[in-house]
Amino acid sequence: MISPALTDALDRWLDHQRGLAGAAENTLKAYHTDVLGFLCFMGQHHGGAQGLAAIADISVRDMRSWMAHERGRGIGARSLARSLSAVKSFYRWLADREGFEPTAVLSVRAPKFQRKLPRPLEEGAAAAMIERVGLQASEPWVAARDIAVVTLLYGCGLRISEALGLTGKDVPLPEVLRIKGKGDKERLVPVIPAARDAVAEYLQLCPYPVSDDAPIFRSLRSKPLSARAIQKVMEQARLQLGLPATATPHAMRHSFATHLLAAGGDLRSIQELLGHASLSTTQAYTAVDAAHLMAVYDKAHPKA
Structure with a gap:
């Protein structure tokens, strides 16, 4: 459960990605799913609806709890790295507008995974x-x-x-x-x-x-x-x-x-x-x- 203010912030960030960053619609859908899932987890993790003030206070421990939860439900390292990238992008954008310190979220490292090499033909x-x-x-x-x-x-x-x-x-x-x-x-x-x-x-x-x-x-x-x-x-x-x-x-x-x-x-x-x-x-x-x-x-x- 997230607050209307946070829902509005997510929508505005997606509009920003669409307009200025030029993200494709499929990419935007993935961003929305990843960030919304993160915000909903934080609401459950802290036992209440998450607003802008609560999001600003997210700690490294909170981030680790979220990542452990994602791995626990079978999310692979590659997919989790993608979700973390979307969360960081949203958090960086939100911190710039709301004036809070985003270091706790931005400092979290993505899980390592073996990148798949392209498979060309001879x-x-x-x-x-x-x-x-x-x-x-x-x-x-x-x-x-x-x-x-x-x-x-x-x-x-x-x-x-x-x-x-x-x-x-x-x-x-x-x-x-x-x-x-x-x-x-x-x-x-x-x-x-x-x-x-x-x-x-x-x-x-x-x-x-x-x-x-x-x-x-x-x-x-x-x-x-x-x-x-x-x-x-x-x-x-x-x-x-x-x-x-x-x-x-x-x-x-x-x-x-x-x-x-x-x-x-x-x-x-x-x-x-x-x-x-x-x-x-x-x-x-x-x-x-x-x-x-x-x-x-x-x-x-x-x-x-």
């Missing part, structure tokens, strides 16, 4: 995936559509939602495409000739008219193509190619970044191309590249 496997998805459809225009979408994922590093969000205003594809990604953040993405050609071939074969405000990629019934449809196409292709379950649409984006890094691309440029807010997210690809290098070394180096 270059040959990525090329085979693009070819294979084009062999599964009974309709030539559907085959061209699937090839175009997967080529955009691998050739331009787009998220599946970004590729499927392209509209008639975006075609014919230019050499540099302006993409609106997570949190409505815009970035410029070079479009390789193979991607431009694949999309152009699809549009030539597609039986449905293209309008400026509608997505260019359509289903058999002329509805906007869903991400699940491409996921299913790739699931079938990976089974035929003998690829692991990690060969998903997002793996094509991972492959784009990893192969670009291996070819000499610098992290800052790759960060811009992918639209990562933090360089630390992009740095995960250096670990992937190093792991691949060691695997090749172990396989090829003569053993004593």
Whole structure:
């Protein structure tokens, strides 16, 4: 149970994240769930409704109690670290407006966890995936559509939602495409000739008219193509190619970044191309590249 004043503060913080920080709606929902759960726990922990004054007096011991409670109900270290990050962001914002000292909350360390490395495909496997998805459809225009979408994922590093969000205003594809990604953040993405050609071939074969405000990629019934449809196409292709379950649409984006890094691309440029807010997210690809290098070394180096 939390007070109306604290509920209002939470709503205003979310508006701040939406407007100034540019957080996506899914991110905002996660923030709301995490922070509201934290505030409700504090209310139960202290035996009464929590208002602004009570929140200002939260101690390190209170924070540890909350984290222990979360772990006790099965929340993993990664999820708890995410929740703690949201709580700290809210607390920092609230302390700045209410004039109290936030050190007790901000000083709490997140639990350690092993970050999952991206799982890219080998270059040959990525090329085979693009070819294979084009062999599964009974309709030539559907085959061209699937090839175009997967080529955009691998050739331009787009998220599946970004590729499927392209509209008639975006075609014919230019050499540099302006993409609106997570949190409505815009970035410029070079479009390789193979991607431009694949999309152009699809549009030539597609039986449905293209309008400026509608997505260019359509289903058999002329509805906007869903991400699940491409996921299913790739699931079938990976089974035929003998690829692991990690060969998903997002793996094509991972492959784009990893192969670009291996070819000499610098992290800052790759960060811009992918639209990562933090360089630390992009740095995960250096670990992937190093792991691949060691695997090749172990396989090829003569053993004593």
